[in-house]
Amino acid sequence: MASRPRNPFTPGFGRHPTIVVGRDEILADAREAFGDDWHPTRKMLLQAHRGSGKTVLLDEIQDIATAAGWLVVQEDAGTRDTSISARLTTRLLSYLDEHDPDARRRITGGSVSVLGIGASVSTELSDDHDSPGGLRETLEAVLDLDDGRPTGVLLSIDEIHEASRDDVHAIGNAIQHLDRSSQPIGVLLAGLPPDADVEKEPTFLSRCHAPKIEILRDDEIEQGLIETAATAGWVFDSDALELAVNTTAGFPYMMQLVGWEATKVTRRRREGTAITYGDVALAVPEARRTLARSVLFHIDKRLTPTEKEFLVAMAHDSGPSKMKDIRERMGQTAQYVNVYRNRLLDASLIQQIKHGHVDFAVPGHRAELRADVGYAAAQASHARRND
Numbered sequence: 001m002a003s004r005p006r007n008p009f010t011p012g013f014g015r016h017p018t019i020v021v022g023r024d025e026i027l028a029d030a031r032e033a034f035g036d037d038w039h040p041t042r043k044m045l046l047q048a049h050r051g052s053g054k055t056v057l058l059d060e061i062q063d064i065a066t067a068a069g070w071l072v073v074q075e076d077a078g079t080r081d082t083s084i085s086a087r088l089t090t091r092l093l094s095y096l097d098e099h100d101p102d103a104r105r106r107i108t109g110g111s112v113s114v115l116g117i118g119a120s121v122s123t124e125l126s127d128d129h130d131s132p133g134g135l136r137e138t139l140e141a142v143l144d145l146d147d148g149r150p151t152g153v154l155l156s157i158d159e160i161h162e163a164s165r166d167d168v169h170a171i172g173n174a175i176q177h178l179d180r181s182s183q184p185i186g187v188l189l190a191g192l193p194p195d196a197d198v199e200k201e202p203t204f205l206s207r208c209h210a211p212k213i214e215i216l217r218d219d220e221i222e223q224g225l226i227e228t229a230a231t232a233g234w235v236f237d238s239d240a241l242e243l244a245v246n247t248t249a250g251f252p253y254m255m256q257l258v259g260w261e262a263t264k265v266t267r268r269r270r271e272g273t274a275i276t277y278g279d280v281a282l283a284v285p286e287a288r289r290t291l292a293r294s295v296l297f298h299i300d301k302r303l304t305p306t307e308k309e310f311l312v313a314m315a316h317d318s319g320p321s322k323m324k325d326i327r328e329r330m331g332q333t334a335q336y337v338n339v340y341r342n343r344l345l346d347a348s349l350i351q352q353i354k355h356g357h358v359d360f361a362v363p364g365h366r367a368e369l370r371a372d373v374g375y376a377a378a379q380a381s382h383a384r385r386n387d
């Protein structure tokens with residue numbers, strides 16, 4: 001068989017998509033933020049559940065900052081044991097070393113040799129990152145360089161929910177100090193929404209600009225599917241496209257899953273580059289299974305019992321739920337139930353359809369909850385009450 005066009009979809013966590021769909025407003029804000037003198041959006045927190053596209057946005061914003069002449073220092077809070085502020089400091093020290101070894105020596109007291117991103121520096125740095133040799137002083141030194149001074153410095157941290165409170169405080173202190181003295185400094189954080197049972201979030205996080213990572217619109221998804229497919233020469237038939245858009249339900253990871261599976265089916269079934277309705281229909285169950293395993297499962301693990309109870313109360317309905325019905329099913333006051341509605345809205349797990357109505361935001365979530373034992377129990381008790 002002649003070699004077939006490649007599969008251009010990217011259904012993997014942290015995989016940069018061939019075509020970035022939507023997010024226009026957040027990206028426009030970022031373009032302003034790194035162009036202007038000062039901008040609140042330079043401190044940005046992207047918080048949403050798994051697969052909503054945080055890492056993709058982080059990459060896009062980093063590119064915007066780099067293009068504007070900023071130095072971007074990126075670290076994942078989840079990957080290693082050393083503190084994230086120490087790792088950022090180490091990176092900045094290497095930059096300093098490249099451009100002005102004397103300035104670096106002034107900070108580290110000449111005792112530490114900086115070899116790239118080695119652990120040697122981070123272990124010898126003081127834990128108190130406001131003290132000499134800490135993050136703040138290193139940032140100041142980079143912004144003070146004669147030669148190689150970047151337009152600004154952006155600290156970018158993915159998986160921030162894995163960082164310790166102390167670490168977040170250390171970074172927050174350094175940033176706020178420099179920000180107050182009008183230095184060009186930015187911080188870009190991405191991570192999962194906080195668990196309800198942890199005490200209050202560190203203040204620094206609550207002071208960041210936190211745009212909502214919205215569900216993508218159907219027309220954006222449609223355009224994304226068409227354009228992504230076209231990069232490798234594939235074309236969706238119009239009824240196939242409609243089915244793919246409906247199955248995706250605005251969820252970027254699901255768009256990649258449906259696109260990937262459909263292209264895979266087409267490649268196996270026949271010659272030619274048309275993706276048909278039948279191909280998408282065959283692809284949907286596998287896409288749903290993967291979504292359930294890699295996203296819904298993780299969402300479920302992080303829910304508090306009351307959040308789960310709220311969602312289970314919603315799962316009784318086959319479409320959008322009335323808040324009034326949810327209150328009744330939970331047997332709670334409006335005030336109590338609204339607290340959980342707001343939490344789930346903030347976490348982008350539900351969406352407000354119209355006044356007093358909410359619906360699930362992640363495709364397949366209702367079906368997944370209905371298959372859960374908790375749902376069976378809630379339904380039985382609901383039936384008993386209505387007898």
Ligand SMILES: Nc1ncnc2c1ncn2[C@@H]1O[C@H](COP(=O)(O)OP(=O)(O)OP(=O)(O)O)[C@@H](O)[C@H]1O
Nearest residue numbers: 012013014017021050051052053054055056252253
């Ligand atoms: N705007 C987008 N356009 C197209 N595809 C996207 C977009 N955002 C995310 N994706 C795709 O969705 C998947 C998940 O994206 P990403 O890794 O950014 O999610 P995340 O929110 O960082 O997830 P996690 O919490 O697990 O780290 C990837 O396959 C990515 O290619």
Ligand SMILES: [Mg+2]
Nearest residue numbers: 013014054055
């Ligand atoms: Mg991510």
